[in-house]
Amino acid sequence: MKLSLLIIAVTAAIISTEVVDAAPSSMSNCVTQFSETIINLLQNGQESTNFAQCTKDNSGNGYAAGVINFTTGSGDAWRVIKTFMSMKGYANEFDEYKDNIDTYIQGNDGSTEGLDNFCDGWKKASDNKSNSFWNAQETILGTEYYKPAQKQTSNLKIALDVTKAAVLDSAIVDGPGSGKTSMGGIIKTTNNMINKDIKGDSGSTLSINGYNVDEIAWLKLFLKRRTTVNSGSKPNVNAYNQIIKDREYSWDTSTLVVQDDSGEEHTLQCH
Template identity: 30%
Template structure:
């Protein structure tokens, strides 16, 4: 849907789902792959492979690498020894194997999409732009329990509301017992997130100042809010990674220049943090999804 494609712009520089992407970015996370930047050193890539094995019966091109992938996942190692053919296999399957693409979708939903939408449900968010912002934050900041995570940022934003805060979005949240307009809350959340990008709390997220270079994500959402893009319908106007206005629609790719994948997520924002925080993923969300389906 549109929310996923918006995040694709920030992650990949276009709206497409790059199931075949595979690269060693030398960022301490091993090899980075697929639609959500699954990494061999953080565990979520191994999650994808295991889901793929379930769909293939366990005998596929990744099977010879299973022991190595599990070892690097368990030890959180960025080593690529023994994975010399890994990108060749990932790229080949990512381009045409629908089961492998399905496995990536399953893990994205389990680790990032569904947890982010659970937060949206708990907050009572009803506007597409708010729920999409929860997903994008979950992808970059993680859905676990550390100080830079989606949940922590929500708590920080909520703490700013000590009285009723009216607005014009026609959607009202109950925050700390106060009646808060949803767009007023969203603007505060985006401010809190941007502050966190500039000054991450977790040491693992501070190196190189990389997060501070990605405030185009928050500025893009602020632009969409200013355009009144609260409900997406069939399209939404945002800013691309260079600050240029673009329109994201369902089933339509953007033709903007590709830029390097945004690898600014917390080092261990994947399955370990998720399991600790949420337990097994639920099969049914509390409220029906409001995004436009592809």
């Protein structure tokens, strides 16, 4: 679980033969950009992206680094590194960990013993002019977070951009798995709560357990469940509730106004 995140903004600024499109095809460019910036803003208080950041994880999960605070304790930081090692731009930044990389990938108890040079290597790799390390981060972001979110929204036949973004937000902040506190588990619990038709005026209806459920009504239940199991997601949930209140269901515009946890409004731009 990641409660403090930096998230990548998918832009045309990265030019490389190894660029990987992390965003699922069912999500428009503006949906991915807005949802990513919301996470960045609400979890870190900034809209900008930081591939190079690396700090001791405040939840005891080792080091947290990169665009979504991949952690050494969970293993996804090591999967980024292994992906980078296979790219032609790799310049030996993590060679001291190479022999044990597969062991590290399995995850651990969050110990940083023997990792004294980890952050130095991460920052050095992020400055690599080939952009390969940026692309390695995008690759893991895509396979481990975007794709599970896309699968869930596709299975539910979700149509509205705000719902797609909220599910992606949960995958990244809460984790993409099926446990009760992760995205998949939260969706399962939300669906299990539905035992009747729920009307609404969103213009999109989901079929849940044989019942017709207005999509925004479902989203409200999903967001409420998120805060029940993960208090750290509350700023993000509050922002989405405000977006719902403003009836910004489809994000086909170049701007989106989002409130941070203090109530200050931020106008996000889709490039």
